[in-house]
Amino acid sequence: MSSAAASTSVEDAVNRRRSDLIELSHSIHAEPELAFAEHRSCAKTQALAAERGFEVSEVAGLDTAFRAVYGSGPLVIGVCAEYDALPGIGHACGHNIIAASAVGTALALAEVADELGLTVVLLGTPAEELGGGKALMLDAGAFDDIAAAVMLHPGPLDIAAARSLALSEVTIGYTGRESHAAVAPHLGVNAGDAVTVTQVAIGLLRQQLAPGQMVHGIVTDGGQASNVIPAHTELRYTMRATNSESLHELESRMAGCFASGAVATGCEHVVSETAPAYAELAPDPWLAERVRAEMLRRGRTPVPAELEAEFPLGSTDMGNVTQVMPGIHPIVGIDAGGASIHQPAFTAAAVNASADAAVVDGAIMLARTVVALAESDVERDRVLDLWQKRAS
Incomplete structure (x- = not known):
């Protein structure tokens, strides 16, 4: 399968599941759950992947963390889903969008996994707001076989190589x-x-x-x-x-x-x-540039690369992941009427039309970025070499 064909295939796969992904986003939004108690949200996030044939297992001894695996290729790609909410203001950080877009990415990549030599791992990562689910999962070995990890986050702007602050x-x-x-x-x-x-x-x-x-x-x-x-x-x-x-x-x-x-x-x-410390994001430059190209292709206007450092995200445990493997955590813009994350107005915006578009655009952009990685001999070898060094 050519790169163009694979990229088209994953985009078509997301579009076919558009209604399911938006329904998932809205359903998680309607029943917000706090850190380490995201039982309904975790189950909802697993469901579509399990139906597609992903093998689902719990990890790290956490009730609301999971790995859903599809394929057996040598290039193992992790797709991170968050689904915890904030006390009192629900999904004011838009984690419902993150979960739905992650599921869309994983489902799309499953369509081309055999042709591209991929193993697709959808990771349910709890307690990003408080608790450091990804840090705990890293320590427990849930990322040990993964060569590169991707996810996205909603926000007021499109930012390809988002930065974050270290936190304790x-x-x-x-x-x-x-x-x-x-x-x-x-x-x-x-x-x-x-x-x-x-x-x-x-x-x-x-x-x-x-x-x-x-x-x-x-x-x-x-x-x-x-x-x-x-x-x-x-x-x-x-x-x-x-x-x-x-x-x-x-x-x-x-x-x-x-x-x-x-x-x-x-x-x-x-x-x-109260939780593991969060490291700062270290976005992989090549992955970031591919995401930027995908944003432009989808008609979005990403912040210029030279200005990205002026828009820190806050803090995220995805920073811990990107410190040990190639990873990306772009911001996908939604129309929140001037509100920013962790404001009640952003909670309302997380299920509006622009949020639904972010779910679909985000899944397409991440899936096509992974396809480009898998089809590039140089980049594929690079991330596999890094993984081998980490594993040895």
């Missing part, structure tokens, strides 16, 4: 001693004051943060009654930076701020990671 998140617990706030305040050790001191310290630190570093957090436990000096409080803070090295520097400085609250008030404090 921690909880900080302060423990003091209760006492009546009026009768015997001198007998208390105020864990609420520890929170205040810590937040002031972080506020002062912000002026000295390096470019690209940022911190944001919330109080998850501030005490239970205004007339009881709180013996326990808790913060949750997210730290981000342009790369993992800068993130480690930021974590060290933030550790001093967390400790300051304890030192100033006499409390004990414990800092705990």
Whole structure:
């Protein structure tokens, strides 16, 4: 099968399943589920692949993670599906679009797997918003046989080689001693004051943060009654930076701020990671350029390559994947009326006509990109050589 024929075949396959893919996107959107509890969404994402003959199995000991495999070719391609939602605002990150487009990509590639020497692996990756499903799956070996991984994400713009920030998140617990706030305040050790001191310290630190570093957090436990000096409080803070090295520097400085609250008030404090750290995206240049060409072919207007770094995505555990293998995580634009991800208006937009177009366009673009990779002797050998080095 020629490259042109294979590219046409995968595009036709997506178009034939258009209604099924859009129905899947809308169904996941209608029943949003949070990290590691995406049982309905996981089952829905598996269903069309299982019907097509993909062999489905659980991985990493995670109830809502899966691998669905089709074909037996030497070039193993992973297609990542996300389907977790956000607390309170549902699919404001458009993961319903990600899941449906991933299924469309996998179904399309199954049509040409034998001719192109492919093994297609649809990966259900839970807990991207909080929990690091892909990082856990990487550690568990779910990506060990995969030579290259692809996925897409919706957003306000089309970006072929999207960038992201490295991220880590921690909880900080302060423990003091209760006492009546009026009768015997001198007998208390105020864990609420520890929170205040810590937040002031972080506020002062912000002026000295390096470019690209940022911190944001919330109080998850501030005490239970205004007339009881709180013996326990808790913060949750997210730290981000342009790369993992800068993130480690930021974590060290933030550790001093967390400790300051304890030192100033006499409390004990414990800092705990809430999930694996997220590395920054490292999009494969060749794959990115193929995606850019596909965006233009579909009538989209991707951000110019020289400006892509000015539009960081936020953070994603797909960064961990792209740090160890060739991968791509383009942004496919939808019309959200000026809203951005993680806003309620984006939730509504994630099932509008432009979102449906993103499902179909995204699946076609990713599938045709994989076909181009499989048909290029140079690039195919490159990713297989990288995989062999990783596996040895």
